[in-house]
Amino acid sequence: MIYDIRHVTTYAYEGAVSFARCTLRLEPLSGHGQRLMSHHVEIRPRPIERTMRRDFFGTLTESVVIEAPHRHLRIDSRSRVEVARKAPGRAVQSPAWERIRDIAFGANSLGPASPIGYVFASPLVPVLAPITAYAAASFPRGGGILAGAADFMHRIRTQFRYDAKATVISTPLNEVFENRHGVCQDFAHVMIAGLRGLGLPAAYVSGYLRTIPPPGQPRLEGADATHAWVSLWCGEALGWIGFDPTNDLLVENDHIMIAIGRDFSDVSPVDGIIVGSPKQKLNVAVDVLLVE
Incomplete structure (x- = not known):
């Protein structure tokens, strides 16, 4: 497209x-x-x-x-x-999330594509125990990383409320989590914090959404401004996969990327x-x- x-x-x-x-x-x-x-x-x-x-x-x-x-x-x-991108299906077999965690921490490169740069806290995304515990419910022992991330994303979409007036960029992440409302950057930050709390490498992505959806499909939240989603490293074979918790979507051709960083402060x-x-x-x- x-x-x-x-x-x-x-x-x-x-x-x-x-x-x-x-x-x-x-x-x-x-x-x-x-x-x-x-x-x-x-x-x-x-x-x-x-x-x-x-x-x-x-x-x-x-x-x-x-x-x-x-x-x-x-x-x-x-x-x-x-x-032109194609996301894997949510039910596709993928490595156990613990295996990806261990490989990420064993990375021997510090380049921008290396997963090690995205497993630690960053200026706007602290690692918080309540968010880690919330994420852990989607990652049972030995579970596939794709299935776990897709379930975590779905829970954010269904349990948090999109409200453009609820937060500003300086709203602390713990407040967003406790109140369960915010905008796309808040939901991306919550998902990143949960994944990193489990030791998984997660990056923040800023970009755009297709404004007019295909016939018969609902309009996506965040389509009139810059949008934000999460990129999760799923191992060497799958690489970095995009997850949009605001819309409960694996990222394909409706998303256009501008920048990648640790959180919004890297990509404003x-x-x-x-x-x-x-x-x-x-x-x-x-x-x-x-x-x-």
Whole structure:
């Protein structure tokens, strides 16, 4: 499938901003079952400096400096991406989860694809005993890792409530877990925390969802903004498999990846600092349209 994606981020400031430095992570990935065909970002006001680099995880990170006084900042990202991936079935035989845990801890590489970098706590995902115990109910002794992760994902989908007003990025994970509500990034963080508590390597993935579902299928939660899901390392043979706990889906062709990291702090699409206005309004609009 080929998608056209438009992602527009607009800041409106109460007073004039004299200086801004932003970090952008808006270019979809090539690899992991998808191919980037084109990408362009237009910024107004025009930056005096734009520099690009790949971070440790392979995400294109653009640093932008704006020195012209402004009260509005508009970042308009447009991409075309081809996606072709097939997830294994939930009932497919897979290695015992304890075996995957042991192999991950025995990894001898520290590269971005190595599972060892995703088994420990990270800035926004502490390992918490209540969440580990909650996850453990899906992983009986000797159970397959795919079946366990699929069951854990299903329980989050059915036992947590999607509520866009319930949390903000600074809401502690234990509060999300106790209240059982939040948004896609919260559900991804809960699933990652549970998996890591069991010693399993789990990464955070940011991206997009197909806006208009196929005929007869329900609209997915999170389709009007950037989305988040989990990538679980299931051993050398299966590799990294995507799980979307917000929608109880194994990731296939409705998901377009932007970035991979340990948690949201590694993949925020736009962040930075400004000098000037203490108050601002943020608006984000995302369109994902099927071309072919």
